[in-house]
Amino acid sequence: MAGLTDTPGKPPNPPWTSAQSRAQFAALAQLRWCIFRNAFRRKGGVGELIARILIFPVLALIAIFPILGAGFGAYLLVSTDRLAMLSSITWGVFLLWQLVVLNISAPGLSFDINTIIRFPLSFPRYLTARLFFGLLSAANVIGTLALIAADIGIGVAKPSLVPWATLTLFVFSLANIFFTRMAITWVERWLSTRRASEIFTALIIFGSLGFQYINLNFNPAFQNGHVNKSPILIKIFNRLRPVAELLPPGLAATSIVSSAQARHFDAIASLLGLATFGCIFLAIYAYRMHREFRGENLSQVSHQPAATRIPPSQRISGLQSATAQSTRGPLSLSPTLSACLHKELIYLRRNTNQLYGFIAPVFMVFLFANRIGASGVGGSLIFPASVAYSLLGVSILSYNGLGMDGPGVQFYFISPTRFRDVFLAKNLIGFLLSLIEFILIFGVLAFGARTPPPLIAVATFCWLLFTTFTNGAIGNLRSLSAPKKINLSKINRAQTSQLSAIIALGVVLACFAIGFATVLFCQHLGQPWLMIPILLAFAIAALIFYIRVLNRLDAIALNHREAIAEELCKT
Template sequence: MAGLTEAPSQPPNPPWTSAQSRAQFAALAQLRLSIFRNAFRRKGGTGELIARILIFPFLAIIAIFPILGAGFGAYVLVSTDRLAMLYAITWGVFLLWQLVVLNISPPGLSFDINTIIRFPLSFPRYLTARLFFGLLSAANVIGTLAIIAADIGIGVARPSLVPWATLVLIVFALANIFFTRMAITWVERWLSTRRASEIFTALIIFGSLGFQYLNLTFNPAFHHGHQASKLPLLLKIFNRVRPVADLLPPGLAATSIVSSAQGRHLTAIASLLGLVAFGCLFLAVYAWRMHREFRGENLSQVSHQPASTRVPPSQRITGLQSATAQLTRSPLSLSPTLSACLRKELLYLRRNTNQLYGFIAPVFMVFLFATRMGASGTGGSLVFPAAVAYSLLGVSILSYNGLGMDGPGVQFYFISPTRLRDVFLAKNLIGFLLSLVEFVLIFGVLVFSARTPSPLIALATLCWLLFATFTNGAIGNLRSLSAPKKIDLSKISRKQTSQLSALIALGVVLACFGIGFAIVLLCRHLGQPWLTIPILLGLALAAFIFYIRVLNRLDTIALNHREAIAEELCKT
């Protein structure tokens, strides 16, 4: 083979360079920016942009108070030599961090970050990408700003503490970030099984309601100077919890700063090392979970189904035949399709934490406030209508994303002889039933704790509820087809609808309440309060006609939007 020279030998797999790692991270950052930018170019993106612009000032106002409170509180405690109370700031920031995680869901992504595993990526780079991809979440931003404000307050009050306090608070912020990521990933792992999901749903509901009860019971703002009798109990609880709380990250951060200010440098260093150890522990537990996902673990309820609960194919056929026979013999004389859809919606109701919370929380809050109004003798005739309108918010907003729980299963609606009219009718019937149950429960709560609403007010409120429910159902069905949003119960997220749909739901309820309130005022001005009932009943009849017309057109609307519906609900 004359003329050919032997090529220089090269290693088959050249070593990975730092430049390639930087290029990967730059590509991920560019991808994240492109997703955010292109989300507003899709159909309905302009409305979502407007909704975010309208919602952002309210979120900023809500977030600015704890941020300023952390800075001002740190300044007051340090300047007045009450350093021992600095733990209140660190614990407040920690609790604020977790509350924001639970109440403000991160922005949705149009792809699963786990898909980057298919590229040439080592586990350390994968772990780093997972850590930094969601770094600008609302919880991290608000919590970090609160820590920066606390550091500024400490520095203004005592500049000599700035270097050590800054170091401690930086480590504290990293520990909080690692803790939230660790907690979210492991909770999502537990939510991948149905039994754990149901248990977690119960814990979330009871925990949230318990926090509301403690807030209303012990918050001085709700007692008007009568909370002094509860201070001994609070101090007793605090003295019992304090030794344990001092050994946790918020307590260690405060102890390190206080010890440094008092000249106890060994204690300050030991507390800082303890805080670093906690951060490393949180990171290690998070890395363990990520390593199992990196190795290909699939988090799904099907994959974790015990072998003892799996039904053989022969029994599945028999069970399907018996279920079909039961549906054809529906005791309510409903069609088999409607009966099956109602059973499916009841299963969704049991497994959807946000739907259950939206049903239970308003009744519980009405009970707490009604008890206080009954004890103080306050409360006018509009308390019952206002409570019913408040409860309607928690139920009605979920009707604006009726197909969210169906996910990829929405494809079967288009290939099976099933009318979407029946599917949405079943969804709406569950919502209407929940609204009616809440109406009865709130009426019973007011009778038990405050005072019984007059028959005129109760009947007028029922007519208004029919008017608002049918209006919400019609508009919610339209938004469910034009702006669907996939709901994944194995992920921690409170975002059940698009932001624009949530604003529309709020606007519809407020508009209905304003119309009802104006009718009440007009009838009282005319001296004929009984006219409220026929007027609201007429509006309810008009809303029902509007709802039926929308319901009959849902199949045509769904066919016109089937590509957008499948794109949103079938994505991984």
């Protein structure tokens, strides 16, 4: 680190100075910049740069609406003297902050920030470095801009409130930053055990699906003449409001409202309460960081159960069963493929994103099924559109097939295991999930809306084969050329590279465009039955392409073994 060189004529261990601390933080800032800059010089870096350029305007467009909404909302509430509703702005920004944390992952780094512990670093400087190293995350930037917009709106409506509103919203932003850091670190601590990871997976899935259900059934914008259920939410809100006013978003709003009403004691008390919450969040986060500073390891490997000794008799019986499996029939799976399938099923159970990508589309089709049947909109295209929508969640994850293997990918290179069998097992799980989604969506639409016509159902199945084979082949190539390590004990981490996600989306959209063009072509000819042979021909061509790619995976993996090991084996 910077500033640690010995100077002749000085004692060997001089007192630590503030200049050395500034040099350390400057070295960390330079390191962060060098990692960001050099990441685009690596193999595939240009593609990742292009992907970020394409994704950044979309994210900016999504973020600009809540930011402008916070500003205009604060202006309207203050200018129309409805200060009692100002808590809706602070609570909205708080929820937006947490939503961005969960949905927009931070860019991956080439090293773990915990490695700075090996240098002569005191805990206060380590804590400060951990706080500032991720200060420019998407959640912090978007949340802070929303609070700045709200402050501007308050200032335009009532300039006399600007000093106090600025101070209050500044303290509120610090409390949000400390809260997100505290929540992330403790959730990662709980996710370090497999049982807690599985429970957290279930909570995330049920919580997200429950939010979608509440939004669809209680949001007045989706009622369309049905009974308005919003009074129920208003009653629940009124019950929770006294508690919400004692939490940081409520205290921030109360402090600003009290200042506007010249109740200075209440304003100062609310601000002190908000600062107290921020200090509590920081203290809990510091306690977690102190445990890591002392060397605590959150890897799931440290929580593995103790190995049990296998008696010799069981070893012999296991050897005999393995020998019997080697003499398998012509239709049975090979031991390698069976083991890989069993491993992928375990991965599926532990991977939150993969389970959510499988369940959420079917659940959304179920929520909209009754509305689709009542409105009669979409006709026969509802079923193929729903199947195409369901593929988005499953197909993207196939573009990082080795991500869950992590450092275990080394065993593929040193054992007599073909990458063809490894990826075939991964693809079979993906194909099985797509087939199950196809059947479930068909059943949901048949039960809640209308049964898809047999011609459309068969044509959609042929299109599904064409899309899954094409997506599987391209996904296997991207999995070897651009792998990305998946750490289930870390939250808000993308499970594929940004370029792979764009390619996956493009492949599904291109296949949907081909299928839609086929439908229009057959309808123009007046022969709708031609859809089946045309799409089946596309599926056979995609299957041939998939098999050819599958047979070349061993050679491709051997050529990319250094890049694969560098990415998947890093700490």
